[in-house]
Amino acid sequence: MKIDTSEISSVIQREVEGFGETLEVAQVGTVVEVGDGIARVYGLSEAMAGEMLQFETTLEDGSAGEPVLGQVMNLESDIVGAVLFGDGEGVSEGSTVRTTGDLLSVPVGEGVLGRVVDALGRPIDGKGPITSHETAKVDIIAPGIAARQPVTQPMQFGVKAVDAMIPVGRGQRELIIGDRKTGKTAVAIDAIINQKGTHATDEPVYCFYVAVGQKDSTVASVVASLEANGAMEYTTVISAAASAPAPMQYVAPYAGTSMAEHFMWKGKHALVVYDDLSKQAVAYRQLSLLLRRPPGREAYPGDVFYLHSRLLERATKLSDDNGGGSLTALPIIETQEGDVSAYIPTNVISITDGQIYLEPELFFAGVRPAINVGISVSRVGGNAQIKAMKQVAGSLRLDLAAYRELEAFAQLGTDLDAATTRQLTRGERMVELLKQPQYSPVDVIDQVIQIFAGGQGFLDDLEPTEVQPFATAMNTYFAESGKHVRDELEEKKALDDDLKAKLKEALQAFKDQWKSPDDA
Structure with missing residues (x-):
């Protein structure tokens, strides 16, 4: 019997053409080890650094559960080290992992204002889904020198001691540093509440409060204070609480910055508060040690400076050619017994444009805000003040x-x-x-x-x-x-x-x- 090969080949060709429209190419690997929010995956030889991965999960009854997102952190010769953005309970040895070809993105725009979200931009305030259809990459390179201009426009805190003696400008990075329970968060929240006045003018300031490693009750209290003072309508709260996995605490400040940058690139003004970066450094140290990266001073990895520098360098006042928008950063660092010469405090002091130092002795003596104006400084100075x-x-x-x-x-x-x-x-x-x-x-x-x-x-x-x-x-x-x-x-x-x-x-x-x- 003679077979008409031309007819078969035309059928195959039609099938292939039709199949190509829905074809998705993804590299598939297998989990060889998982635990403590870290997974080691075999078979992803073409994965990119920072690429998002999808981990398939299995429920207790053996059925397939919701996939868990992860991100590539280590690229080794035959194994990929990844972090899991979730509890990872359904991920086990032998689970299937797929590459996505994308970097981590979060929703941005007007839709996130007034909302409380997690480090991936998912709502956690019970008010329904985020309405924004725009997304932005979480970890990008900061604008270059040519894209910036000097800081000259005041960012009024509404706090007399700050606005008079430690003035902060739009586009500046001003560190708030001090021991625990000395009023660091209070100063930052006052700055957010004071922006309410700007929303009656032509140049409103959109605010983003990133809570890293805080108690859920503390974050709830901050949200309640912002709502009571009418500030929540122009503010977004990004929470990676103390109970959240270390990868979420590590990525939350970058997510908040991306949401704020969206407004900056549109020629508007944004303020982002990181509360606090010492807890982000601890979360990153945990990830690095679990990923078997070599420990350095105080067991922190060698790139812990880069962790904060690539974050804080994204705060700037853009040049007029780029729209003239600004992103002001208020990182918070907690010291132990007032030791500002410790590793993480000195790192962040060297990156920022000044610091507001809060002193326990002043706080307990009733001087509140407990700002020590001798150690506190703004490197922008009078340029960020009205005459x-x-x-x-x-x-x-x-x-x-x-x-x-x-x-x-x-x-x-x-x-x-x-x-x-x-x-x-x-x-x-x-x-x-x-x-x-x-x-x-x-x-x-x-x-x-x-x-x-x-x-x-x-x-x-x-x-x-x-x-x-x-x-x-x-x-x-x-x-x-x-x-x-x-x-x-x-x-x-x-x-x-x-x-x-x-x-x-x-x-x-x-x-x-x-x-x-x-x-x-």
Whole structure:
């Protein structure tokens, strides 16, 4: 019997052409070892570094479960080391693994605002799926020098001590460092709440709070505070809690940065808080040791500096050619017994553009925020301040420095001359003025008026306990009777001789009619 080969070949050709439309090419490997969020896979000879993998899972009854995502971390001669983004309970020795050809991406855009998500951008707030259809790569190379411009635009915290003496600009990286329970998160949350004012202007700041290794209850409390202060509508919370696997804690800061960068590249402004990076470094150390990478100092891997530098270098003020958007980073680092010279703190200090150091002694003495202005610094400095603040804050720093020197001397109990006594009085009042309760940011114009009043001696004859009530009443006065002077200051954003005279006159008028709580 003669077979018509031409007909068979045409049938095969048609089948192949039809099959090609739905053909998916994926390399398949096998798990040879799994445990502690790490899997070693054989057979993925063409896998890329950082590529996403799909691990097939098996349930207890033997049926197939939901696949678990993983990422390639180690490329060895015949084995691939991967981390699992999930509990990996259904992954066992012999499980099938597929390459995806993609790098890790997360959803970005307006759809993530107001939501609480995990490190992969999946919602964990019970409000349904994320509506965003855009995604962005999680780990990208930071913009080059030519794509940037100097930082000159203020990022107002609403915290008097920060905006006056440690000014932060849009596009800056300012480290918040201190022992546990000294108010580090409080300063960052105040900065987020203060951006509420910008959402009434043309240039809103979109905020991203990344919680790494925090308790779920702590994250819930932060979300509740943001909602109570009306800040959640422009904020996204990315949580990789203490109970989350180490790979999730490692990747969460990069995911938050990608979500923030989306707005930066659209010419908008974003603020991202990493709370905290010392826990991310611990998670990365755990992964590295399990992947059998050589340990270095304090058992951290050799690339732990690169872990943070490639993250924080993505914060910048883009050039006007690139839209002029900005990404401001506030990394938080926890110290042990105030040791800022430890490995991870010194690494991050060398990457950032300054630090806000919070001191336990000040915190427990009731000076809150407990900012030590001697060690704290902003390497952008006055460039990130409005002119009026620059004019009044110079004398403030000098007053506080002189006060600290004299305070130690005065404790010896020696007789003090009139000039020294005046300096001590002024310094004590200024320390009281800079105290500020949480969740109560102060507008920068009101800050300038308060600090100007302190610098001109309007607080010197008040009792220390009267300073805060006086400052609060002064804000109310300049919102009502003295509004014309405040409006002029807001318009000029600088103090000339004429405006200084008007301010002094208004302050004197206010002080003459002000009654202290003791007099009332």
